[in-house]
Amino acid sequence: MDNEISLNEKLNTYFAGRVVRKDLTKKIKEGANVPIYVLEYLLGMYCATDDEDSINDGVERVKKILSDNFVRPDEAEKIKSKIKELGQYTVIDNITVKLNEKKDIYEAEFSNLGLKGVLISSHYVKDYEKLLGGGIWCILKMNYFYDEEIRDVSPFNIGNLTPIQMPNLDLEEIFTGRNQFTKDEWIDVLLRSVGMEPTQLEYKVKWHLLTRMIPLVENNYNLCELGPRGTGKSHIYKEISPNSILVSGGQTTVANLFYNMASRQIGLVGLWDCVAFDEVAGITFKDKDGIQIMKDYMASGSFARGREQKAASASMVFVGNINQSVDVLLKTSHLFDPFPDAMAYDSAFFDRVHFYLPGWEIPKYRPEFFTNEYGFITDYLAEFFREMRKRNFSDAMDKYFNLGNNLNQRDVIAVRRTVSGMVKLIYPNGEYTKENIEEILQYALVGRRRVKEQLKKIGGMEFYDVHFSYIDKENFNEEFVSVPEQGGGKLIPEGTGKPGHIYVVGHGQTGMIGTFKIETEVVPGSGKFERTGLGSNRETKESINIAYNYFRANKKNISGTISTHDFDYLMHVQDLQGIGVTSELSLAAFIGMCSGALKKPIQSQMVILGTMSIGGTITKVQELADTLQVCFDAGAKKILLPMASAVDIGTIPPELFAKFQISFYQSPEDAVFKALGVE
Structure with missing residues (x-):
């Protein structure tokens, strides 16, 4: 318990006003269907203290704001009436903006309120580009003015708009604060910040949960996680970060994802830090060249549409369910089997995946896995992740290690990106030891080797070189890594068999x-x-x-x-x-x-x-x-x-x-x- 007290105290001492008690989020979240970062933005405003009475008052205030101003779809008409009757009213809703080129104006669409064609000032669009792609949650003052002379303009208009995101972040504050925590404490802080309780999790599972965060800190990182249901695979991309978007399974288009040639607008990969695909089994492109463009983008961070070559930095995440046991899947097929047929035997597509996260090693979520302790306000965490994308630690291993000769160029890129992402998360201040890097390097090699082992099954001899290793520059020792599910359980056992x-x-x-x-x-x-x-x-x-x-x-x-x-x-x-x-x-x-x-x-x-x-x-x-x-x-x-x-x-x-x-x-x-x- 001393550790609990010290970790909570440390957070409140070195990150005062930047942390929130996660049980408060949990309590309100269960009764309000808003993303966690919206909730914690409000909790951070009213409950950033450890005084119990102030916290209770703050929670009540947040509940009141949500009950009064958060628009539930079934109460949309009631809220619209309030705006009309009062002349002005504050709402919390998800706003998407489109350019109406015929009228040369920007028009907002309200997700829950159901309003379309609401005039919005162009300065909001310039300040918050994400309004144009997928929409963001905002607190808005809405006005109502009906003019009989003007028939085709909505009487609703936006008086003031504030995105529910932190306006600024001082990275030095994080680097200085990080020095006060040990490696294990800092990992626990990150996990609590996304709502998990690290004391209930095995060390290996903690690393897997950290890996889910790498696409948020590393540019153009391609992650695949397949595993059983109920392990929270898509949670972080949907609820935790306002900088990532979850594309639920089903059809998507090249225009939506990459570039719309008609409107000359870049798609999701240009507007978000991370594009996650939920339920990979359902991914289909209406366009024949969709998968080809996706492969091009995953390899180079750019893609060609028409005459233009476009670059973007969004990471790609593929999550989905494995319905059989891993043993059965390994014996009968390969671990990419849940992907749709158009991809399932496309070795070039999977060769671009930097890390395969073994979802079957993460336990199904139970109530005790969710924390009641302090963690960073989700928005603060998201901004920290966003700022770290501008830095690069892919050369962190070069001082101590070389990679073995079985790694080709794609393998090397994959391993370097995983190392860089993990260093950004655990050692953002750039202070680490040789042992720290070795631990990350081993983990990165295993995740990429898991990809390569499946490629070998799909593509045969082209991918035979799977025996990944790294070499210590001091003593030239070569260490090989193995993939847990490939080891043991061989089809041909050791020892002499029976006659016949x-x-x-x-x-x-x-x-x-x-x-x-x-x-x-x-x-x-x-x-x-x-x-x-x-x-x-x-x-x-x-x-x-x-x-x-x-x-x-x-x-x-x-x-x-x-x-x-x-x-x-x-x-x-x-x-x-x-x-x-x-x-x-x-x-x-x-x-x-x-x-x-x-x-x-x-x-x-x-x-x-x-x-x-x-x-x-x-x-x-x-x-x-x-x-x-x-x-x-x-x-x-x-x-x-x-x-x-x-x-x-x-x-x-x-x-x-x-x-x-x-x-x-x-x-x-x-x-x-x-x-x-x-x-």
Whole structure:
């Protein structure tokens, strides 16, 4: 509790008038449908004190202002009547402005009040450009004047308009104040400022929640977060920052998002610091070139429309739900699977994502996760974030570390931007140690590697270099990072398997390369052969029949003890990654029958590659490099490869080839002996 007192006291001492007790926000928020930054703007005006009586008075005043002046859509007519009867009335509403070029005037539209075509002075538009794009919350004095002579102008007009945002911010105040807090205290302050209670959260979760803030402090930062429902993925972009806009799932247009060629106005990316897409599964563009322009913008921060090249600094955030467990998704598809089909297999689009935030590592929000302690007024926090966009810490790591050789230019940019964003949040005054930067660098590398691992599944060999590392400039030690969900849980376990159990990697019915397991049981019987797990694919059944017929004709070449009369052979094929059973099973099935009949297991962590014809002719492996990459991801250490594939070894990256112990075989019988370790 001492820590609680000290943190609250520190905030009130070093940031007096800039903090608010978050339980007040919570109490009023539950009864008023206004964004948090609107609420806290008012609380900051009337409750910036730690005197309980003054706070209570302030809360009552804020409640009264909201009940009297905040326009609820169902009470719009009542408020309009008040403005008319009183001649002047103060309202709180969301205002959007459009230029009426036919009349050469600006007209305001009120979101809740439902008014359109209200004349607004051009100086407001110049001072607050955001009025033109998506609208902002304002406190306004509204006047009413009806003139019978002028029929086509609204009798409502705006006497005075104040955006509900802080007018100015002294960054030095934040830098000086930051010196009074430890790293962990400052992280807790940031989390409390967005309403979370850090004492209830694991350290790793705190970092994930901080990452959600990076698009607000870093220009042109592309973040993706997919995870279960109820973890607050879009909350910060909708409620916390008045500088970000949440585009709810569904159709959008290039004109709305980037540039409207008819009105010659820039879209959302030019007006907001952050454009977040909620429910990525629903993203569609009416324009055919929409995704292409988005890719161009995500890579370079600029885009071409017509003859013009436009630049903007808005960050892009993609949030959505994963409906299956991550394990299932990793085995059957990839972690970008929830995106719409137009994007889901577009590796170039996802290559532009700087960080993949694992939403499944954030717990579902419960009441105790929301704080009752002090944090920055949301608006103060938002302005601090906004000012930090003008600074750059992407070279913060260069003093201490180099990046490993598996990172290409896009990977380097992604990692640098994440490092820069985290430094802006945690060490805005630029005071940090080597250990501080190493912690951030490791985290940044993991988030980008998660993207790269999925790209490898979508795009194959083009993205094989996923073994990210960084090198300490002092002692030249190289540290590698791993992605938690990729580790463990390998499809091919360590240790020797059962006789008759074989792993194969081949092309499934979908065309993707995947891992399959053949389980062969040999039991006393009358020579029956049963096959299960083959689905309805004729070619798959044919490949198993080739194996059984070859086995019956050539079993004596393997061992005189093998019998097909006194035993039943039961074979089951498992599609471990859900891509449709492969038809490349003939050789592996033959080895499986020999292994089961001889009761000898094949070598541990071995994968069988290659197929054979009914006469025993071996065919080479198609797409050998991609196939070996899938073997490696599945956990294989040993590969049985047809001699015919030796000519393709030049296509395999040396780093990948070196991961395996490879045995070549000439014939099906040779393959059996090598698989069983009988040379």
